[in-house]
Amino acid sequence: MTDKGVQTINRALDIIEILSMERQGLGVTEIGNRTGLHKSTAHRLLNTLAERGYIEREPQNGSYRLGLKFVEVSSIYLNKIELKTEAQPFLRKLVETVGQPAHLAILNGTDAIYIEKIEALSSIRLYSQIGRRIPAYCSALGKALMAGLNESDLNKLADQTDFYPYTQNTILNKADLLKSVDLVRKKGYAVDDEEHDEGVRCIAAPVYDYTGRIIASVSTAGDKKIISKERDDEIGKYVKEAAEGISRRMGYTNPVYPAF
Amino acid sequence: MTDKGVQTINRALDIIEILSMERQGLGVTEIGNRTGLHKSTAHRLLNTLAERGYIEREPQNGSYRLGLKFVEVSSIYLNKIELKTEAQPFLRKLVETVGQPAHLAILNGTDAIYIEKIEALSSIRLYSQIGRRIPAYCSALGKALMAGLNESDLNKLADQTDFYPYTQNTILNKADLLKSVDLVRKKGYAVDDEEHDEGVRCIAAPVYDYTGRIIASVSTAGDKKIISKERDDEIGKYVKEAAEGISRRMGYTNPVYPAF
DNA sequence: AACTGTGTTTTATTATATGAAACACGATGA
DNA sequence: TCATCGTGTTTCATATAATAAAACACAGTT
Known part of the structure; x- marks a missing residue:
């Protein structure tokens, strides 16, 4: 054998x-x-x-x-993740504040995997589902996660990425991706500007743990008329608040959030 | 071996x-x-x-x-279940109508297993979680499922049931359980009157498929002040409407619903 | 009635999984 | 600093578990 x-x-x-x-x-x-x-x-x-x-x-x-x-096994596993448990109230609050579904995701290879989704009422049907993967390069959740990688890991991930044009806005090469990740580090939040789904925009922020490493990301997502460009900074603030709250629950002690 | x-x-x-x-x-x-x-x-x-x-x-x-x-495997599996897909809009509507979380469950042995849960905002934390099991005898979902069994299967399931007093209202013997199932057949909906959790009441109705068999059940659940005894018939009507809608989507052709 | 394809069972064979032994390594205590 | 201990990892002889070929049961089709 x-x-x-x-x-x-x-x-x-x-x-x-x-x-x-x-x-x-x-x-x-x-x-x-x-x-x-x-x-x-x-x-x-x-x-x-x-x-x-x-x-x-x-x-x-x-x-x-x-x-x-x-x-059953999946459910038992997901409900034992401390991160998911601690995130619940912050995600719920984010849904109430923005009125759109909220998500929690972690990085797995070149993808982000949704591990929690809190629905909102009367919202459009989204791609996200617990357990599903979405490529990191064209999702706010993924780009928020990538922003926490060191340069070596970031380059490696970008090199492994298969770029596919989901929409006209999809990032299609490594240079643009690295630029986009740089922007995440500057603004403290990531944006998916209809890069994966036409008409859908998302805003995400990173979640840190007690070691100061990014372990997950939080996002809100919805119709581009609601998650409009003009509201990026406003909604970014809400998302960062939720992500920081979860980070603190996970033992993040750095007074500066996010730590870019 | x-x-x-x-x-x-x-x-x-x-x-x-x-x-x-x-x-x-x-x-x-x-x-x-x-x-x-x-x-x-x-x-x-x-x-x-x-x-x-x-x-x-x-x-x-x-x-x-x-x-x-x-x-991932669980997610793929759950999202391929036609029942769950077809149930989505009816469960969402039920949440909007009653303002409490809605559930979909199927029978597995002596338990009901939640396969879908649509949250509501500002509702109390419930026991239910996708993938989790709850004993059939002390849940509305379970009793709605039991009501669809033939007498032989129903007796067999009741005989296999381990009765445990979760609350003062929990059914504790086979005779009372069969009486309760009989009441479900009369009223067309099942009630969990704080039988599993103190302070929580649930109302459920059966889902049929194209063969006329009960394959799942739908429920709304929440605080007893909201899902109050006085509102049983009213809320029962909403739940039956949702369950019937799903049944029709699953090919249920009998003009009479529920078919007790 | 014969044929076909699927599901199930049996069993001889052997390929695979096993576990005993050995090794590497880190933590601990004298 | 060195010996000890416990865990994780790897190797490999061999016992045994898994395999698949063959056969059987059965339902559907012609």
């Missing part, structure tokens, strides 16, 4: 990830075909995962789909 | 579930001790799970914790 980890676990995770991409369940033979496994092998792996609730078998047609155990 | 499924998968899931219960990470040796595995075995399983993002290693102290991949 080569040094590629435990084969059986990788096979099981292959099955899980294939099923996670399907709206309908898949049968044993189909799962076997897609994973390159013999159907009897797939069958035994499926049954073990089903026994534990990570996969469910539909009695009607015998197909397999993901089980609720993932939702 | 006995017929207990694939040992390696069970071992990996044991590790995952142990880590999901910890706020802090755990070290290799500690994980080995708690799972009965040799530390070198635990090490290899951990590394494979880490390689795939289901577990993360904290560089500072080398301990392991759950990774974001669970949140």
Whole structure:
């Protein structure tokens, strides 16, 4: 066996990830075909995962789909994150103040991953969902996170970034991205100026922990008529207040916020 | 090997579930001790799970914790459920109408599991969280789900139920539970009259699919001063409207709702 | 009635996972 | 400063668990 980890676990995770991409369940033979496994092998792996609730078998047609155990484990995990717990009241206040949904995200590779979202009423449908990823280069949350990286890590991340023009405003090269990150450091907040979704603008600020490192970012997001250019500084102030409040709860002691 | 499924998968899931219960990470040796595995075995399983993002290693102290991949898989899964997608606008409307959080849940064993929660502003902190389970016998969501079971399944579920007195109002025996389910069938909606949390009342109604079976339930929940006894019929009407709307979206064709 | 494809079970085989041993390293105490 | 201890990591001989080929059961189709 080569040094590629435990084969059986990788096979099981292959099955899980294939099923996670399907709206309908898949049968044993189909799962076997897609994973390159013999159907009897797939069958035994499926049954073990089903026994534990990570996969469910539909009695009607015998197909397999993901089980609720993932939702449970995810929920348990998310609700044990101190950051998320401490952030709740500040995010709620931000929603009340700006009237738009608020988010909390952390950096993962070249993406930001939403770990909390507080909805607002009567707001437009947004891309954000807990658990979802958004590329760092074209999101306010991501750029706020990038602003906290040292130059070496920042350059490395920019080099790994695949630029894709989601809109006419999307940043498409490293130089522009670094300029944008520099602007975040100057203003203390990041802006997504319809860079990911037409008509949607976002404003984000970084969250620090007790070591002074940026561990997350907070944002408000909504229709460009509400999160308008003219209100950037005003809304930026609210977002920074929320982010600073969370930072202090996470042990941030530097009297200066943000620490750019 | 006995017929207990694939040992390696069970071992990996044991590790995952142990880590999901910890706020802090755990070290290799500690994980080995708690799972009965040799530390070198635990090490290899951990590394494979880490390689795939289901577990993360904290560089500072080398301990392991759950990774974001669970949140991602869970999110992908939840957002592929047609039921949840179709329910969104009805739940939002329910929140606007009643002013309290709205929930969607499905039955799993003797519990109801929340698969969607739409928050309201300025509402009290509730027990409900996406992914969390609540015993069916002492929740409106659960009783609405139970009301859709045939007598055989209903009796079986009641027999399997461990009754625990969460509050002075909690149902504590099978006879009272069956009476309560009967009342749900009469009124068309279920009530949690502070049966799980002091001061919190909930009202729920069943969601049917195209086969006419109950597949989920919808509820509103909040402070007993707002979800007061006097408003049961009024709020019950709103909840039934939301649940019926979702049912229709799921292909429910029976002109009579609910179909008790 | 025959055929086809899927799901399930059995079991001989062997490839993989295991764990014992050894090593590296950091923390601790004498 | 050095010895000890406990943890994390790696190696590798081997036991055993996982595999997949074969066979069977079953439902749907022609």
